[in-house]
Amino acid sequence: MEERITSAIVRTYFEKLQNFLEVDLAIVGAGPSGLVAAAALAKEGKKVAIFERLLAPGGGVWGGGMLFNEIVIQEEALHILDDFNISYKSAGDGLYTADSVEVASGLIFGAKKAGVMINNAVSVEDVVCREGRICGVVVNWTPVERLGMHVDPLVVMSKAVLDGTGHPGEITDLATRKAGIKIDTPTGKIMGEKPMWMELGEASTVENTKCLYPGLYVSGMAANNASGGFRMGPIFGGMFMSGRKVAKMILEDIDG
Numbered sequence: 001m002e003e004r005i006t007s008a009i010v011r012t013y014f015e016k017l018q019n020f021l022e023v024d025l026a027i028v029g030a031g032p033s034g035l036v037a038a039a040a041l042a043k044e045g046k047k048v049a050i051f052e053r054l055l056a057p058g059g060g061v062w063g064g065g066m067l068f069n070e071i072v073i074q075e076e077a078l079h080i081l082d083d084f085n086i087s088y089k090s091a092g093d094g095l096y097t098a099d100s101v102e103v104a105s106g107l108i109f110g111a112k113k114a115g116v117m118i119n120n121a122v123s124v125e126d127v128v129c130r131e132g133r134i135c136g137v138v139v140n141w142t143p144v145e146r147l148g149m150h151v152d153p154l155v156v157m158s159k160a161v162l163d164g165t166g167h168p169g170e171i172t173d174l175a176t177r178k179a180g181i182k183i184d185t186p187t188g189k190i191m192g193e194k195p196m197w198m199e200l201g202e203a204s205t206v207e208n209t210k211c212l213y214p215g216l217y218v219s220g221m222a223a224n225n226a227s228g229g230f231r232m233g234p235i236f237g238g239m240f241m242s243g244r245k246v247a248k249m250i251l252e253d254i255d256g
């Protein structure tokens with residue numbers, strides 16, 4: 001019995017991995033913007049892999065506002081929750097609330113069912129940049145990263161890479177530092193996130209969602225970090241809309 005259980009896991013895991021070594025889109029970070037983007041592209045038949053540093057995908061959704069496990073969504077983004085079959089309630093004035101555990105698990109389940117490969121406990125530590133295009137991610141197990149073990153990483157090649165790493169914008173930071181690229185922001189560099197301003201932050205998240213460099217896209221808070229947008233706390237419509245926007249842009253890019 002023991003041997004059969006181990007064999008079943010090893011066989012199916014490596015079959016899955018083998019199929020996702022070269023993908024259409026590699027997404028770094030399984031937060032709300034990354035998960036929404038992943039599901040949208042997978043539904044279009046694209047091969048999408050997400051790499052999430054933590055054991056549990058879902059990013060900043062789980063904790064709601066200050067661990068009160070509810071989040072707020074504005075009316076214009078509700079259609080995205082509908083697509084994931086996630087429920088919500090009116091809170092008046094065009095705002096709605098949803099249970100953060102249902103939102104996080106619903107987005108993960110939706111992305112998975114759409115065909116996305118979600119690699120949890122895997123960190124992206126570098127990008128591949130060739131002939132003026134970002135075209136892959138360098139990955140290693142998070143425990144290896146955390147313990148500082150001297151273990152070489154592996155690489156997943158992709159037509160595009162999405163930085164969905166949230167506030168730190170890690171992939172844009174890596175790409176600008178290590179590949180030395182100039183990105184599409186007013187300064188050509190990372191401008192850094194601005195302080196809390198919910199209304200402007202929501203709008204700027206979507207506005208700042210873009211292609212920063214051939215093959216390198218940015219969504220969610222990483223987009224605000226790159227272009228100097230405001231933070232906004234536990235309102236999430238902008239994150240969902242950012243995921244949808246970036247998926248459309250990437251689809252046009254890789255199909256065109």
Ligand code: 48F
Nearest residue numbers: 029030031032033052053059060123124165166220221233
């Ligand atoms: O931060 P996060 O939820 O990304 P997001 O889609 O959403 C932001 C909101 O949650 C919230 C907010 C809403 O108002 O402001 O902050 O922009 O999820 C980012 C995920 O990326 C993972 C990290 O663990 C988190 O789950 N991550 C970050 N760096 C790496 C990474 C990395 N180098 N490799 C793999 N995963």
